[in-house]
Amino acid sequence: MKSQVSEIKKKIKRLETLVDTSMIFSSILDIDELLNIVLQKAEEVMDAEASSVFRIDEKTNELYFVTARGEKGKEAKEIRVPMGKGIVGWVAQHGKPLFVPDVKKDRRWFKGVDEKTKFVTRSILAVPLIAKGKIIGVAEVLNKKGNRKFNKDDLELFKALANQIAVAIENASLYTELDRLFLSSIRAIVEAVDAKDPYTRGHSSRVVEYSLLIAEAIDSDKDKLKDIEVSAILHDVGKIGIPDKILRKPGRLTFEEYAYMKRHPELGASIIEPIEKLRPLQKNILYHHERFDGAGYPSGLRGEEIPLGARIICIADSFDAMTTDRPYRRKKSIHAALLEVKRNSSTQFDPTLVKIFIRQFERYRMKK
Amino acid sequence: MKSQVSEIKKKIKRLETLVDTSMIFSSILDIDELLNIVLQKAEEVMDAEASSVFRIDEKTNELYFVTARGEKGKEAKEIRVPMGKGIVGWVAQHGKPLFVPDVKKDRRWFKGVDEKTKFVTRSILAVPLIAKGKIIGVAEVLNKKGNRKFNKDDLELFKALANQIAVAIENASLYTELDRLFLSSIRAIVEAVDAKDPYTRGHSSRVVEYSLLIAEAIDSDKDKLKDIEVSAILHDVGKIGIPDKILRKPGRLTFEEYAYMKRHPELGASIIEPIEKLRPLQKNILYHHERFDGAGYPSGLRGEEIPLGARIICIADSFDAMTTDRPYRRKKSIHAALLEVKRNSSTQFDPTLVKIFIRQFERYRMKK
Numbered sequence: 001m002k003s004q005v006s007e008i009k010k011k012i013k014r015l016e017t018l019v020d021t022s023m024i025f026s027s028i029l030d031i032d033e034l035l036n037i038v039l040q041k042a043e044e045v046m047d048a049e050a051s052s053v054f055r056i057d058e059k060t061n062e063l064y065f066v067t068a069r070g071e072k073g074k075e076a077k078e079i080r081v082p083m084g085k086g087i088v089g090w091v092a093q094h095g096k097p098l099f100v101p102d103v104k105k106d107r108r109w110f111k112g113v114d115e116k117t118k119f120v121t122r123s124i125l126a127v128p129l130i131a132k133g134k135i136i137g138v139a140e141v142l143n144k145k146g147n148r149k150f151n152k153d154d155l156e157l158f159k160a161l162a163n164q165i166a167v168a169i170e171n172a173s174l175y176t177e178l179d180r181l182f183l184s185s186i187r188a189i190v191e192a193v194d195a196k197d198p199y200t201r202g203h204s205s206r207v208v209e210y211s212l213l214i215a216e217a218i219d220s221d222k223d224k225l226k227d228i229e230v231s232a233i234l235h236d237v238g239k240i241g242i243p244d245k246i247l248r249k250p251g252r253l254t255f256e257e258y259a260y261m262k263r264h265p266e267l268g269a270s271i272i273e274p275i276e277k278l279r280p281l282q283k284n285i286l287y288h289h290e291r292f293d294g295a296g297y298p299s300g301l302r303g304e305e306i307p308l309g310a311r312i313i314c315i316a317d318s319f320d321a322m323t324t325d326r327p328y329r330r331k332k333s334i335h336a337a338l339l340e341v342k343r344n345s346s347t348q349f350d351p352t353l354v355k356i357f358i359r360q361f362e363r364y365r366m367k368k
Numbered sequence: 369m370k371s372q373v374s375e376i377k378k379k380i381k382r383l384e385t386l387v388d389t390s391m392i393f394s395s396i397l398d399i400d401e402l403l404n405i406v407l408q409k410a411e412e413v414m415d416a417e418a419s420s421v422f423r424i425d426e427k428t429n430e431l432y433f434v435t436a437r438g439e440k441g442k443e444a445k446e447i448r449v450p451m452g453k454g455i456v457g458w459v460a461q462h463g464k465p466l467f468v469p470d471v472k473k474d475r476r477w478f479k480g481v482d483e484k485t486k487f488v489t490r491s492i493l494a495v496p497l498i499a500k501g502k503i504i505g506v507a508e509v510l511n512k513k514g515n516r517k518f519n520k521d522d523l524e525l526f527k528a529l530a531n532q533i534a535v536a537i538e539n540a541s542l543y544t545e546l547d548r549l550f551l552s553s554i555r556a557i558v559e560a561v562d563a564k565d566p567y568t569r570g571h572s573s574r575v576v577e578y579s580l581l582i583a584e585a586i587d588s589d590k591d592k593l594k595d596i597e598v599s600a601i602l603h604d605v606g607k608i609g610i611p612d613k614i615l616r617k618p619g620r621l622t623f624e625e626y627a628y629m630k631r632h633p634e635l636g637a638s639i640i641e642p643i644e645k646l647r648p649l650q651k652n653i654l655y656h657h658e659r660f661d662g663a664g665y666p667s668g669l670r671g672e673e674i675p676l677g678a679r680i681i682c683i684a685d686s687f688d689a690m691t692t693d694r695p696y697r698r699k700k701s702i703h704a705a706l707l708e709v710k711r712n713s714s715t716q717f718d719p720t721l722v723k724i725f726i727r728q729f730e731r732y733r734m735k736k
Contacts, residue, residue, distance in 0.1 A: 008376055012380065175539075179546060181643065182549060182553065185553070185640075190557070192608045192635075193561075196611075237560070241560060243564075245612070271557065271559075272553075275552045275553055277545070277549045278549070
């Protein structure tokens, strides 16, 4: 009777873990942090020494570690396991869970990981991660403490956890993929517009790069950096509305032509006007030709009245213009262009951002 | 002792429900179907007569039904509950669960929904849906059967279920939002390119509309329709690479100019070449000027050698060209254009698709 009660208590504890984890899944944004906490819970309830989550890399048909907890977790992270190889490879291939009470006695056991990590695996419980009917990876717990074996209750719990994990991973990667699609698509179209004029080929992409150099030194918040990236890609999108004969004129523009050309920030802002999610970025596009001393266009804003994103893009945009040929002048050397940026600090550019840009650009050049 | 055992059994049953639902969350793609099944489980375990999930509409500060199960579910779906009003409004506002054993005795109770649906609510258990720390909606079960009251065990289970539901809803809506951002962004840029020439203003958007008219009659698969939509938006993206003086020439093109112009499908396909996810759509762009009789360009494909998407876009594109003015000719009436499409069935166009287009277009015109 007593052992029955203790069995039931254990069962309840296991199941309660699932209640706890469902809370974790709804509260944690970062997928790596989430997996780490969920696996920690799994180790606790199942008395395991270590645990990992693998994903399948469909291109190479290998498994790679998404999370590796335990003594040698760090070492494990660089290892890749071929599909079908070892315990996790078997589980990934067959889509079925696997108990391995003693790895030494299992022919499927692949020593490679232990050899590299110096971790000693004794027993394994591995379950497939299945999302929307597709095998996307494997989760495993290693070495049940006290020389015991993983049991059916462990399996049941781990399968349920694996479902939660699979959904979380799948959702995160669907989102990441779509986000990449969004960015790369607008980038491809804008690059095609740039490429129409040999003098501006690659311009918007370089402005993204330079803008991020500055922005990353100010703030590491991913959303803010994404905003800068999208604003920078789109900063010249208004040039779509400028006739070729002005845009590509092989010489100085007349006063009227220049006045037309100066409308491109407003045209750009109006192109993204219908897109609610991009509206917060309109200001970065609209004001990227304002000057710190108030002598820019379209509104003559000055200093910090000019949105930060616009001040950043202004430096990046001008620097790229200086360092590329134009129909009516040759490009400046990088050294001369950096001097020119410095010379225009406080008049055209935000002096704080100029300092950051120059410092960051030097570092970036060294890395290249 | 007996009652203790039955209590424990109940507890285990509740917890096992969570294991089951975690399976459902990892296997069902469609969010409406998913919520329906999860609520059904919740009703079963908690002996409830009905259940609902509400979301908060941030713009209007109202709650609306996402799912409403039970006798009067259908009637409920059109109702909106102001924030703070009624039991669900209170839960949404305070972010706390609420037991209401007898709605008639609770001052917060709002009769409006029952009056509209003719459902008789007696008792309610309502929990907030919280995703990443934000209240996004409310889930409720109604009328515990056998005149009993919802209890603490029900609450514990329902809170855990609510977490799973909140994560699923949040993920689905994040994805939908980003997808909308992707589509609307490329659409805005392409529309700006179209708008540069008054003769093509709105062209790509109309081609999307006409293409979807045809595609929806063939296949209701969302992904396939999305592919057609994106292909149609981008079908002329290659025109970005064609000089204005050819693109906007107010008269017939010379042989050389026309040869240049005919490169736009290839240019379009090459613009999206770097984007892996869009590569399957390249063929729709590349071949949208092929003809059913093999006399089109760039490759002279014929019949069903031409990808379905390209055959669809070809009709939509031509029809829109016929029904809009060009520098060198006036537009045709819709009646004349439809006749022209019919006349070119089997030579220029896929005859099966022509029939579908004409039928669908007539319906669409009637609705307008």
